[in-house]
Amino acid sequence: MSRKESKSPTFDRIVEASLQLFNQQGERSVTTNHIAxxxxxxxxxxxxHFACKEDIINELYRRYSKGMADYLNAAGELSVNASIEGLVSLLEKVLRHLWTFRFIPQSISSLFSVNQxxxxSYxxxxxxxxxxxxxxxxFKLRDQGMLEGDDVQIGFLARNFQLLQTGWIARPDIARCPQEAQVVAREGCLSLLYFLAPYVSSRFRQPFERVLASMAPLQALPAV
Amino acid sequence: MSRKESKSPTFDRIVEASLQLFNQQGERSVTTNHIAxxxxxxxxxxxxHFACKEDIINELYRRYSKGMADYLNAAGELSVNASIEGLVSLLEKVLRHLWTFRFIPQSISSLFSVNQxxxxSYxxxxxxxxxxxxxxxxFKLRDQGMLEGDDVQIGFLARNFQLLQTGWIARPDIARCPQEAQVVAREGCLSLLYFLAPYVSSRFRQPFERVLASMAPLQALPAV
Amino acid sequence: MSRKESKSPTFDRIVEASLQLFNQQGERSVTTNHIAxxxxxxxxxxxxHFACKEDIINELYRRYSKGMADYLNAAGELSVNASIEGLVSLLEKVLRHLWTFRFIPQSISSLFSVNQxxxxSYxxxxxxxxxxxxxxxxFKLRDQGMLEGDDVQIGFLARNFQLLQTGWIARPDIARCPQEAQVVAREGCLSLLYFLAPYVSSRFRQPFERVLASMAPLQALPAV
Amino acid sequence: MSRKESKSPTFDRIVEASLQLFNQQGERSVTTNHIAxxxxxxxxxxxxHFACKEDIINELYRRYSKGMADYLNAAGELSVNASIEGLVSLLEKVLRHLWTFRFIPQSISSLFSVNQxxxxSYxxxxxxxxxxxxxxxxFKLRDQGMLEGDDVQIGFLARNFQLLQTGWIARPDIARCPQEAQVVAREGCLSLLYFLAPYVSSRFRQPFERVLASMAPLQALPAV
DNA sequence: GATGAATGAGCGTTCATTCAT
DNA sequence: CATGAATGAACGCTCATTCAT
Structure with a gap:
């Protein structure tokens, strides 16, 4: 999969241009003519290069989900020698990735009605x-002593975490603005850390607070 | 509210049929011809009855946001003599309301590109x-001793709460399924309660745990 | 015909409102809904009151042509004791009449395609x-010594006169402007007098020149 | 003119078909579907090939006005060595050009209300x-001795001339009939010559009369 | 690989007109 | 006389997609 040469330069240019336009104007109002x-x-x-518009979107979704999976794998290895800093750094990368493909969490439901x-694959x-x-x-983070909670709590924590992550990116008042990816990722990260805070073990509390403090000063985005 | 004559039966039928079809098939693929x-x-x-399709959506958004505002007001009065049961009951009502208008949180971003x-108004x-x-x-709930946390924590709590609430409803794998509103509301409510749990004061912990336990047995929805 | 009571106040109000709106915005973009x-x-x-939109237009045309015919009759009597002043005064009245119904010369051709x-009747x-x-x-004016020319010349004179008369009113750059009827009539009259000038007999030349001079000072409309 | 590649054969076919249909049935009742x-x-x-119906009309107007401007330039050169025959020949060409685009003078006012x-450009x-x-x-023709008159007279002559020219073509009883362009142009030309007659200088009177006589025998069109 | 003209079903919308009350 | 909701054919136009070159 990683070995296979990318299909062609044009193929990639189409994918990238589409991503850009979809993010800027919304998939719905970007036609194949616009892209061309x-x-x-x-x-x-x-x-x-593409049999239909759907396939461009599918390819973008493939890249999006591949990236997410890669970050998840990275997270698996990272947690071997866990550190708050490592976690935060990864989280920011994930948020930037989500931001890069933000048209997806934004319009995923809409896309369902025209793209079976x-x-x-979703x-x-x-x-x-x-x-x-x-x-x-x-659960691994709990095993390593970074998080605390019973099985049910950690289960909900994971589920809600994902919801917040994509929910933050998909916020319609944020999504189309030409925000710096950096700013969006920082703010989202902060929200997620506050969300995790109650479950951080006492052993990791101190570095956690330190990181939190170091992120705070950035100017805030508009409230939800 | 009850005093204002509804514009006309047909007006309302159009609004309600549109809501139903939008929820089922997505606003994007429901045309004005379909509705008629x-x-x-x-x-x-x-x-x-409507100058354009946009206006049907706008009317639906008006009803949606009016309902939300009403629930918010109800919450203000409820919190006078606060109880976990009251809070949960209200929360379920809000989630059912969101579920009733679920096409809105689902496609709000998409709608932005075609409905200035x-x-x-959003x-x-x-x-x-x-x-x-x-x-x-x-903040009021904290003042009444139901929640605990400093200003920043409560601020993030409020923000994340909303994100979770709509994020849950908008979850694309849930949204189009003909789930019982009841089930969706219960499950969403449970998620939100788990989210609030760490901030519930010790005084309210016992009734909180009781409510949580009483909600658990319902069969679970698919994971995110 | 003249004895018959006007059909009803509403009938007349519809006719008059239509005339006003047709003149202002063009018959094409005035719908029956607008009028109502x-x-x-x-x-x-x-x-x-009207079986169809056509009939409103037909009624307006009836009034327009009736007015024209009346002025023509008046001209017949006037020419009994001919005077330049009388002719000019009548001409101004005709032009004001044309101006009142200006949507007709403006869009007559267009109307033909939708109104058999x-x-x-045209x-x-x-x-x-x-x-x-x-x-x-x-020809009568020639007989009375006001005009000079052979039969062919007078024939062309009459034909061209009418063309100029309506052409002036229908000039698209003039028609929609909220010009004072007065100004339009004056200017149009002047044009028509210059058009007649070469055929005015020597006997009537002096009063003719006098009238011409008395009309000149008005500010000019934009050139064709 | 000859150098500029025409946009495409289909582009031109659309323009030409539209012109034909507009002339026959009136722009108003020719839809884009009809044309296609x-x-x-x-x-x-x-x-x-065209973004909207307006653009087809605009292209036709462009061709119409370009043609008029070209004839005007030709007239400028012609008047160098002025002759009645040359003038009449040009006038016939102009009238045939106007006839070719007759839907424009006919419906120009109507078009204004739907085509800003x-x-x-008008x-x-x-x-x-x-x-x-x-x-x-x-004024040039006067300088060359073909016409006579003071500044005011020549000014009105020019203005009225244009009004007559387009007014003749726009005459609704003429316009839709499948008249031979030749006949319409001849008759119109005759009218215009009679209109000019009083201002033709004595030097040019003889050739003028000769031309007039040579045009007369054609069968007449219906009177206005 | 690439072009760009061509397709056609379907969209949102308009408007003269009808009709039950 | 008057209301106003209802009709439906037709309009201008869009856009994913096809295809000859």
Whole structure:
């Protein structure tokens, strides 16, 4: 999978331009003609590389979920020698990744009504792999003494964590603004840390507070 | 509220049919023709009552946000003689309301790209009135001794609470399924209670645990 | 015809409102709904008085052509004891009449494509009665010594005169502007007098020049 | 003119078919669907070449006014070695050009209410360039001794000339009939010559009369 | 690989007109 | 006389997609 040469430069350019336009204007109002014109290629050429608009979206979703899975794997290794700093750094990367593909959490429900295959891969990947991966990760963090809580609590913690993560990115008042990815990631990270705070073990409390303090001074985004 | 004559039966039927169809199939793939045909009225008649499709959505958003504001007011009065049971009961009502209008949290971002006026009323109402109302409510609950936490914690609590609330409803794998509103509301409520748990004061801990226990046995929804 | 009571006050109000709106915005973009709303009556009521939009236009055309015919008759009597002043005064009245119904010369061709009956009454009246009436009038004016020219010349004079008269009123850059009827009539009159000038007999030249001089000072409209 | 590649054959076919249909049936009752069906192309294809119906009309107006401007330039050169025959020949060409685009003078006022950009280009071109061009031309003809009159007279002559020219073409009883362009142009020309007659200088009177006589025998059109 | 003209079903909307009350 | 909700054919236009070159 990683070995296979990327299909073609044009293929990639289409994917990247689409991502950009989808994020800026919303998938709904970006037509295949817009994408082609933006790239100075013909529509015919676009359809040479993609059978339909759906497939562009599917490819973007593939990249999005692949990235998420990769970060999840990284998190597995990181937790071997756990540190708050490592966790936060990873969290920011994940949020930046989500931000890069923000049109997806924003319009995923809308897309379902016009893209059946996305629906399927979503429930397989997002609600399957990733969701379970996050759950496993949280249990591991508890095993390593970073988090505390019973099984039910940690289960809900994992579930809510994901909801917050994507919910933050999908917030409609944030999403289209040309915010710096940096700012959005920081603020989101802060929210998530406050969310985790009550479950951080006493052993990790001190570095946790330190990190929290170091992130605070950034200017706030508008409230929800 | 009860005094104001409803505009006309047909007006209301259009609004209600639209809500139903939007929830089932997504706003995007429900055309004005579909709505009219569903109601066995002519498109002309539909457009006699609404100047454009946007206005149907705007009316739905008006009803949605009006309901939310009403619940918020109810919450203000409830918190006078606070009880966990009262809070949970209200929370379930809010979630059922959200569920009734679930196409809105689901597709709000998408709608922004084709409905400028919605964008404006959203930022005024959702990100304004409601957001601030929820924050105030949480501070009041702390004043009454139900919640504990410093100002920053309670602030984040309020913000995250809202994100979770709508995030749960908007979860794409849930939204289109013909779930019983009851089940969705229960499960969402449970998630939110677990989210609040660490901040519940010791004085209210016992009734809180009792309520939590009474809700648990319901069969679980699929994980995120 | 003149004895018959006008059909009803509402009938007349519809005719007059339509005239006003047609002149202001063009018949094409004035719908029957607009007219009804403008008058604060229901569409049903409008259609109680008129079978269709065409009929409103036909009634307006009837009034327009009736007025023209009346002025023509007046001209016949006037020419008994001919004077330049009388002619000019009549001409101004005709131009003001044309201006009152200016949407007709403006959009007559357009109307033909959607109003067959207008086509018929137009060719009967405008191209029949009126056209012949004007011709007769010009010959009479020659007989009375006001104009000079052979039969062919006078024939062309009459034809061109009418063309100029309506052409002036229909000038698109003039028509929609809220010009004072007075100004438009004066300017148009001046143009028409210059057009007649070469055919005015030497006997009437002096009063003619006097009248011409007395009209000149008005500020000019924009050139064609 | 000959150098500029035409946009595409289909582009031109749309323009030409539209012109034909507009002339026959009136712009108002010719829909984009009609045009497409007439050409056996899809509506999509029509809209591939034109963004909207307005743009087809604008393109036709562009061609119309370009032609008029060209004839005006030709007139400028012609008047160097002026002759009645040359003038008449040009006049016939102009009238045939006007006849070719007759839907424009016919429905220009109507179009204004649904086509703002046409309104602008009309007042710039028709009421600007062309109007001034005609005025200049008439003054030049006087300088060359073909016409006689003081400044005011020549000014009105120019203005009225234009009004007659387009008024003749726009005559609703003429416009839709499948008249031979030749006949219409001849008759119109004759009218215009009679209009000019009083101002033709004695030096040019003889050739003028000769030309007039040579045109007369054609069968007459119905009177106005 | 690439072009760009062509397709056509379907969209949101309009408006003259009807009709039950 | 008057109301106003209801009709439906038709409009201008969109856009994912196809296909000959």
């Amino acid at each position: 014109r933006y790239l100075n290629i013909s529509t015919g050429n676009l359809y040479y 295959s996305l629906r399927e 429930s397989k990947i997002e609600a399957g792999l990733i969701s379970r991966g996050v759950e496993k990760l949280f | 045909r569903y109601l066995n009225i002519s498109t002309g008649n539909l457009y006699y 006026s919605l964008r404006e 930022s005024k109402i959702e990100a304004g009135l409601i957001s601030r109302g929820v924050e105030k409510l949480f | 709303r403008y008058l604060n009556i229901s569409t049903g009521n409008l259609y109680y 009956s207008l086509r018929e 060719s009967k009246i405008e191209a029949g009665l009126i056209s012949r009436g004007v011709e007769k009038l010009f | 069906r007439y050409l056996n192309i899809s509506t999509g294809n029509l809209y591939y 950009s046409l309104r602008e 007042s710039k071109i028709e009421a600007g360039l062309i109007s001034r061009g005609v005025e200049k031309l008439f």
